[in-house]
Amino acid sequence: MGSAATGSAHKKKVILITGASSGIGAATARQLAQEGHTVVLGARRQERLDELVSEIESDGGTAAGVSLDVTARHSVQEAVTYAAETFGRLDVLINNAGIMPLSPLEQSHVDEWDSMIDVNIRGVLHGIAAAQPVMREQKSGHIVTLASTGAHEVLPTAAVYCATKYAAWAISEGLRIESEPWLRVTTITPGVTESELADSISDPEAREAMQEYRSNALPATEIARSISYAINAGGDVNEIIVRPTTQRP
Numbered sequence: 001m002g003s004a005a006t007g008s009a010h011k012k013k014v015i016l017i018t019g020a021s022s023g024i025g026a027a028t029a030r031q032l033a034q035e036g037h038t039v040v041l042g043a044r045r046q047e048r049l050d051e052l053v054s055e056i057e058s059d060g061g062t063a064a065g066v067s068l069d070v071t072a073r074h075s076v077q078e079a080v081t082y083a084a085e086t087f088g089r090l091d092v093l094i095n096n097a098g099i100m101p102l103s104p105l106e107q108s109h110v111d112e113w114d115s116m117i118d119v120n121i122r123g124v125l126h127g128i129a130a131a132q133p134v135m136r137e138q139k140s141g142h143i144v145t146l147a148s149t150g151a152h153e154v155l156p157t158a159a160v161y162c163a164t165k166y167a168a169w170a171i172s173e174g175l176r177i178e179s180e181p182w183l184r185v186t187t188i189t190p191g192v193t194e195s196e197l198a199d200s201i202s203d204p205e206a207r208e209a210m211q212e213y214r215s216n217a218l219p220a221t222e223i224a225r226s227i228s229y230a231i232n233a234g235g236d237v238n239e240i241i242v243r244p245t246t247q248r249p
Contacts, residue, residue, distance in 0.1 A: 012036050012037055012038065013037045013038070013091035013092055013231065014037070014038045014040065014083060014084075014087040014088070014089050014090055014091050014092070015032055015037050015038065015039050015040065015091060015092040015093075015094065015231070016039075016040045016042060016079060016080065016083045016090060016092070016093050016094065016131075017029055017032075017039060017040070017041055017042065017094045017096055018042045018043070018068060018070050018076075018079075018093075018094065018095055018096050018097040018123065018127060019042075019043055019070070019096040019097030019098060020039075020041035020042055020043050020049065020052070020065075020096065021041070021043035021044075021045045021048035021049050021052065022043075022045075022048060023193075023194070023220050024096055024146065024190065024193065024220045024223045024224065024227075025041070025043070025094075025096045025097070026048075026052055026220070027219075027220035027221045027223065027224040028094065028096065028220075028223070028224040028227050028228075029041050029052060029056065029063065030052075030055075030056065030224070031221070031224040031225065031227070031228050032224075032227075032228060032231070033056045033059070033061030033062065033063055034059070034061065035228065035232070036061075037062075037231075038062040038063070038064075038087055039056065039061070039062070039063045039064075040063070040064050040065075040066060040079070040082070040083040040086075040087070041053060041063060041064070041065045041066070042065075042066050042067075042068030042070075042076075042079045042097075043065075043067075043068055043097070044067065044068065044069055046065070046067055049065035049066075049067075050065055052065070053065045064082075064083075064086065066078070066079045066082050066083075068097075070095075070097045070119060070122070070123030070124075070126055070127065071118040071119055071122060071123060071126075072126075073126045073129070073130075076123075076126040076127055076129075076130045077126075077129075077130045079130075080093070080127075080130040080131055080134060081130075084134050089134075089138055090131060090134045090135065090138075090141065091138075091140070091141060091142060092141070092142045092143075092144060092231055093127050093128075093130075093131040093141075093142075093143050093144070094144045094145075094146070094227065095123065095124045095127045095128075095143070095144065095145040095146060095168070095172075096146045097119055097123050098119060098120050098123075098146060098148075098165075099115060099116055099119045099120065100116070100158075100161050101115065101116065101161075102157040102158050102161060103157055104156070104157050105159055105160075112160075113160045116160055116161055116164045117160075117164060120161075120164035120165065120167070120168060121164050121167045121168065121171075124145055124167075124168050124171055124172070125171065127143070128143060128171070128175060131143060132183075135182075135183060136183075139182045140182050140183075141182070141183050141184070142183070142184040142185070142186070142231060143172075143175060143183065143184075143185050143186075144185075144186045144187075144188060144227060144230060144231070145168055145169075145171070145172040145185075145186070145187050145188070146168070146188050146190065146223075147165050147166075147168045147169040147172065147187050147188065147189045148161075148162075148165040148168075148189060148190060148191075149189055149190070149191045149192075149241065149243055150162040150165040150166075151165040151166040151168065151169035151189060152166075152169075152189070168187075169187055169189070172185060172186075172187040173187065173239075176238060184236055184237075185236075185238070186230040186236075186237050186238065186239065186240070187238070187239040187240075188223065188226055188227055188230065188239075188240050188242070189239060189240065189241040189242070190218070190223045190226075190242050190243065191218065191241070191242060191243020191244055192216065192217045192218065192243065192244055193217055193218045193219075193220055193222070193223055193242075194217045194218065194219050194220055216244050216246050217244065218242065218243070218244050222242060223242055226240045226242050
């Protein structure tokens with residue numbers, strides 16, 4: 001995958017990443033900054049962002065951090081505006097922010113369901129709504145959305161999470177088929193990956209089951225490499241599914 005970065009399609013781009021303070025988002029920020037892209041990192045944990053920006057700049061990269069809550073439309077709009085005004089354009093939006101508080105439906109953790117809907121679905125829509133006008137004016141752009149293999153299968157305790165990730169997949173696919181040729185759209189579909197997602201699980205049994213399920217997880221850098229490939233590729237990359245060989249089904 002790394003060979004795409006050396007091809008003619010590899011141009012310096014301004015890239016906004018949501019959920020960038022840890023996991024896949026942070027790994028992607030490091031990967032893309034190392035390739036020479038300008039990365040704008042958005043997340044709620046400002047201290048984490050500041051540390052990551054300092055790390056990237058120390059390594060010779062260009063990065064900026066913005067306070068970002070994807071559940072608030074105005075917050076996403078402000079982040080997009082900041083990226084476009086500070087660096088002159090916005091080439092890529094990576095809709096990465098996500099949460100996964102799993103629990104059986106019978107427990108009726110409605111607040112957790114609502115949070116997943118707000119972050120995993122509304123957050124994606126807020127990103128698309130904010131980025132499209134900038135990209136339309138440029139007549140170029142790329143929107144990358146992180147779904148999950150949970151978009152293609154349903155596991156016990158994960159019904160709502162899988163539903164939100166199917167929605168993210170469907171929204172991204174809908175955007176792809178509706179868009180003008182100048183807008184590239186990619187869905188990245190990770191399987192079991194090292195991240196802090198399981199930390200949000202409040203149900204003890206679901207947490208234990210997920211820790212066992214994630215025992216053979218991919219490092220976040222593998223997903224970052226896939227995102228890099230999609231961004232740097234010469235043609236459209238509609239969807240990439242990345243999962244451990246041992247993941248079943």
